[in-house]
Amino acid sequence: MRAVDLITKKRDGQTLSPDEIRWFITNYTHDTIPDYQVSALLMAILLKGMAREEIVTLTLAMAESGDMLDLSDIVDYAIDKHSSGGVGDKTSLVVLPLVASLGVPIAKMSGRGLGFSGGTLDKLESITGFNVNIAEDEFRRLARETGLVLAGQTKSLAPADGKLYALRDVTGTVESLPLIASSIMSKKLAAGANGIVLDVKLGHGAFMKTLDAARELATIMVQIGVDAGRDMAALLSDMNQPLGVAVGNALEVAEAVKTLQGDGPADFHEHCVEVAVYMLKLAGQGEQWVDVDETRDTVETILKDGQAFDRFRQMVAAQSGEVSQIDDLLTLPQAQIIEVVSATDTGYIDSILADKIGLASLALGAGRAKKDDPIDYAVGIEVHGSVGDAVSEGDTLLTIHANDEQTLADAKQLIESAITYSDSEVDPLPLFYGVIEGSDV
Numbered sequence: 001m002r003a004v005d006l007i008t009k010k011r012d013g014q015t016l017s018p019d020e021i022r023w024f025i026t027n028y029t030h031d032t033i034p035d036y037q038v039s040a041l042l043m044a045i046l047l048k049g050m051a052r053e054e055i056v057t058l059t060l061a062m063a064e065s066g067d068m069l070d071l072s073d074i075v076d077y078a079i080d081k082h083s084s085g086g087v088g089d090k091t092s093l094v095v096l097p098l099v100a101s102l103g104v105p106i107a108k109m110s111g112r113g114l115g116f117s118g119g120t121l122d123k124l125e126s127i128t129g130f131n132v133n134i135a136e137d138e139f140r141r142l143a144r145e146t147g148l149v150l151a152g153q154t155k156s157l158a159p160a161d162g163k164l165y166a167l168r169d170v171t172g173t174v175e176s177l178p179l180i181a182s183s184i185m186s187k188k189l190a191a192g193a194n195g196i197v198l199d200v201k202l203g204h205g206a207f208m209k210t211l212d213a214a215r216e217l218a219t220i221m222v223q224i225g226v227d228a229g230r231d232m233a234a235l236l237s238d239m240n241q242p243l244g245v246a247v248g249n250a251l252e253v254a255e256a257v258k259t260l261q262g263d264g265p266a267d268f269h270e271h272c273v274e275v276a277v278y279m280l281k282l283a284g285q286g287e288q289w290v291d292v293d294e295t296r297d298t299v300e301t302i303l304k305d306g307q308a309f310d311r312f313r314q315m316v317a318a319q320s321g322e323v324s325q326i327d328d329l330l331t332l333p334q335a336q337i338i339e340v341v342s343a344t345d346t347g348y349i350d351s352i353l354a355d356k357i358g359l360a361s362l363a364l365g366a367g368r369a370k371k372d373d374p375i376d377y378a379v380g381i382e383v384h385g386s387v388g389d390a391v392s393e394g395d396t397l398l399t400i401h402a403n404d405e406q407t408l409a410d411a412k413q414l415i416e417s418a419i420t421y422s423d424s425e426v427d428p429l430p431l432f433y434g435v436i437e438g439s440d441v
Contacts, residue, residue: 003027003037010044018057025061029160039171042164046176055178055220056227062186065160069136069192074144075105079283080193081275082184084217087205087358088242088383092120092150093256094264094272095279097311100148101302104283107143109153109191118249118367118375121152126250126333126377130321148315158186180207181220188225195231195282198222199275202433203240205354211236211433218436226438231282235274236433241352241387244268248366248380248401250332257326260309267386271431273299278435333378335401337408343391345421350387356418357381360411364402379403381411388428391421 001023010016016024024041027033050058071078079099083089092110100106110120110132118125121132134142134151142149155162161183168174188196198221201207202214218234225232244265246255258264259272276299280289289295302308317323325331361367365376382399385391398415402408 003033003041007037007040007044010041010048013048015051016054018053021054021057022061025058025065025160028163029065035167038164038167042168042171042173042176042179045178046173050178052223052227055182056224058178059182059185059189059224060228062158062160062164062182063189066158066190067154067156068190069157071107071143071192074140075107077194077283077285078107078192079104079195079279080108080188080191081197081199081279082188083199084201084207086201086239086243087354087361088244088247088252090123090244090246090252090256091199091272091275093123093253093312094259094308095276096150097148097260097315098272098276098299098302098308099279099283101307101311102280102298104280105143105147106149107139108150109157110150111153111187120150122375123249123252124150124321126253127316127325128322130316131319134319142318146314146318148311149319150315153187153191157190161186177217177220181217181224185221185224189228189230193230196225197275197278197282198232198234199237200234201237201239203238203354205242205358206239215434215436219441222436222438223441226441231285232438233278233282234436235278236435237271238429238431238433239354240429242354242357242383243271245382245384246380247357247361247383248364249375249377251380251382251401254329254332257309257312257329260303260312261306262304267431273303274432335378335403337402337405339400339402339408340396341398341400341412341415343393343395343397346392347390347421347423348426349385349389349391350420350422350426352383352385352387353418356414357383360414360418363410363414364400364407376403386428388426
């Protein structure tokens with residue numbers, strides 16, 4: 001085979017065969033196809049798209065380009081979740097111990113966060129000593145003995161995806177839905193999951209801006225999982241405004257702990273419950289947790305009685321984190337400058353643009369613009385209102401946590417354009433816009 005023939009074939013809108021796709025991924029992984037030819041194929045895929053079979057083959061080839069984690073010797077059924085990212089999304093910190101406390105082992109590998117704030121690993125590392133860099137044998141031991149472990153992805157998982165992602169970022173091909181879907185799902189398949197719940201976000205603070213685009217991406221990912229023999233569900237969730245109150249690593253850990261103790265923001269609490277319900281539904285494999293309403297009641301009970309919080313504490317201790325910081329949240333990293341932002345009008349909140357709040361947190365140092373950027377665990381923003389809330393001029397709307405006067409000023413400038421008001425009542429935003437299950441595709 002020749003790379004140029006595959007490029008020409010896709011350029012002309014034809015379907016690549018499974019053998020052609022696997023040949024291409026194998027040779028690119030081993031550096032025998034130059035970047036300029038891979039870039040040409042990526043652009044052809046962006047412009048011409050891919051059929052369902054092509055996308056599935058591409059995803060499996062990327063997953064199989066490195067190690068395929070097999071968890072069958074430590075868990076009967078490996079359940080995983082993935083969020084497409086957002087502002088204030090600390091869902092894994094609540095959902096994983098919640099599901100684990102109901103007898104479903106969780107052995108999850110996560111990546112680092114790029115953008116508005118750190119990823120799940122960065123949030124956990126705001127806890128002093130918390131170790132996410134766990135060797136596979138230790139990962140397996142913790143999963144077997146504690147039933148809950150959350151570690152960083154190894155470079156040996158789906159290495160083709162890492163190479164392709166870096167190239168997409170500089171060739172204007174990030175927006176291709178087949179490439180987005182295969183990138184996400186290749187890592188999930190390589191990480192050994194039997195069932196996967198996707199939290200696909202849409203709106204101002206999400207990559208997918210519209211419901212139609214989010215539904216299309218979610219459908220493609222569910223199709224990939226189903227065709228690869230996995231149980232799948234995708235929730236379409238709102239990211240027009242931040243999720244919960246806290247945006248920023250230590251702030252989000254504190255909010256997650258409060259939620260595990262039954263005292264979190266209502267929207268975040270409800271969001272976590274819904275994700276947990278679908279994780280349990282898949283893990284039940286049609287025999288347990290079949291009734292969604294009954295499962296939701298069970299999840300609510302576990303949150304109220306403290307079992308999920310206890311599992312979170314156990315995970316922190318098992319991974320060398322300072323448990324005293326979980327028991328006394330004021331000992332988590334604290335910012336030196338605290339400044340309140342007040343409402344400038346009386347009426348109803350018409351918008352709290354998640355992307356602007358996210359960029360403000362990034363300006364404070366809570367996230368990364370580049371992979372090697374350092375993160376300030378203490379900084380961030382608390383958003384005390386939601387779309388539809390009635391407010392009076394002077395009410396506290398946000399609290400900014402900063403460690404530098406200049407970054408504070410930069411964040412405030414971004415925040416000014418994030419909030420708008422209306423004289424008439426405004427409907428609250430929905431948390432979810434629907435669910436796509438494996439049986440739907």
